[in-house]
Amino acid sequence: MNNPMIKSISIFSLLGLLMSFTFQKTATKYFTRDGVITFYSDAPLEKISGVNNQVNSLINDSSGAIEFTVLVKGFEFQKALMQEHFNENYMESDKYPKAIFKGTITNKETVKWTVDGEYPVTIAGKMTLHGVTKDLTAKGKILVSKGEVSSTSTFNILISDYGISIPSVVKDKVSNSVKIEVAATYKPFK
Amino acid sequence: MFRILFVVIILVAGAVVFGLYEYFKPNERTADLKADYTISAVDFYNYYSENEDSANLKYINKVIEVTGVVSDVSKKDTSSLLIILDGGNGMFGVSCGLQRTGENFVIPEKHSTLTIRGICVGMDMDIKLTRCSIVSQKNENE
Numbered sequence: 001m002n003n004p005m006i007k008s009i010s011i012f013s014l015l016g017l018l019m020s021f022t023f024q025k026t027a028t029k030y031f032t033r034d035g036v037i038t039f040y041s042d043a044p045l046e047k048i049s050g051v052n053n054q055v056n057s058l059i060n061d062s063s064g065a066i067e068f069t070v071l072v073k074g075f076e077f078q079k080a081l082m083q084e085h086f087n088e089n090y091m092e093s094d095k096y097p098k099a100i101f102k103g104t105i106t107n108k109e110t111v112k113w114t115v116d117g118e119y120p121v122t123i124a125g126k127m128t129l130h131g132v133t134k135d136l137t138a139k140g141k142i143l144v145s146k147g148e149v150s151s152t153s154t155f156n157i158l159i160s161d162y163g164i165s166i167p168s169v170v171k172d173k174v175s176n177s178v179k180i181e182v183a184a185t186y187k188p189f190k
Numbered sequence: 191m192f193r194i195l196f197v198v199i200i201l202v203a204g205a206v207v208f209g210l211y212e213y214f215k216p217n218e219r220t221a222d223l224k225a226d227y228t229i230s231a232v233d234f235y236n237y238y239s240e241n242e243d244s245a246n247l248k249y250i251n252k253v254i255e256v257t258g259v260v261s262d263v264s265k266k267d268t269s270s271l272l273i274i275l276d277g278g279n280g281m282f283g284v285s286c287g288l289q290r291t292g293e294n295f296v297i298p299e300k301h302s303t304l305t306i307r308g309i310c311v312g313m314d315m316d317i318k319l320t321r322c323s324i325v326s327q328k329n330e331n332e
Contacts, residue, residue: 080218
């Protein structure tokens with residue numbers, strides 16, 4: 001240990017260890033309240049889409065945890081009647097006001113949160129919709145542009161998986177398979 | 191006989207027109223609706239935080255006219271503007287999604303005072319109003 005070379009190396013490695021330790025401890029949380037979720041139901045006789053511009057989302061960059069919550073009544077439609085049917089007949093939003101996804105980015109180590117770029121991710125977790133909780137895995141992207149973090153994903157769900165049934169008289173107008181698009185731009189959360 | 195047939199045809203035509211009208215009816219403009227409740231953003235937020243269940247029963251799907259100080263403005267294209275009125279804690283408050291009607295208005299500045307009318311859809315950290323329109327706005331330095 002008297003060799004100054006070895007001494008300095010060991011000091012540096014100790015410093016490095018300390019630094020990596022502190023970096024691990026300071027997780028950054030990213031938050032947004034203005035995420036957008038759009039869904040599309042393309043049935044043979046009718047195309048329906050609804051959009052919600054007030055989605056809350058939170059990402060923890062060190063644990064990879066990612067969460068979305070949305071108020072079902074906040075979805076807007078082109079036609080007033082669609083919005084009414086969506087809330088009353090299908091989603092029963094008085095009884096089940098929120099839809100929630102809680103999951104983790106399974107390949108979080110590939111995302112460089114402070115380096116501009118486009119990072120493909122896989123997100124696995126549980127989605128609660130209409131009072132039913134199901135496992136859900138979706139592919140998406142984390143985008144970092146000028147230091148700003150955003151997320152996008154597109155996936156399909158079967159609404160029958162969530163206990164929502166389509167009356168046979170409208171089965172040509174409401175599709176059982178619904179495409180969901182998610183887009184959110186975050187700010188660091190203090 | 192012919193007269194009865196004529197009346198029936200008129201009735202059926204009327205029903206079809208009414209049905210089509212109801213079917214294609216867009217959401218009403220909130221600016222044209224009368225407010226069910228008029229309240230300050232701080233009072234609204236405090237009431238909601240303390241009694242979420244009873245607040246839901248009272249306010250959901252109602253037209254709320256809320257006045258408060260702008261703490262955040264996001265998505266600055268007017269097709270989907272989101273304005274946060276401070277609930278008194280500097281972080282959460284009343285989140286107001288503006289109706290996408292292409293109305294002309296000045297994008298409000300932070301710290302200005304606004305009165306917004308919208309439909310309450312519940313609370314998820316912020317109270318959320320949809321289909322909002324700005325009733326009146328004044329900037330601090332005016």
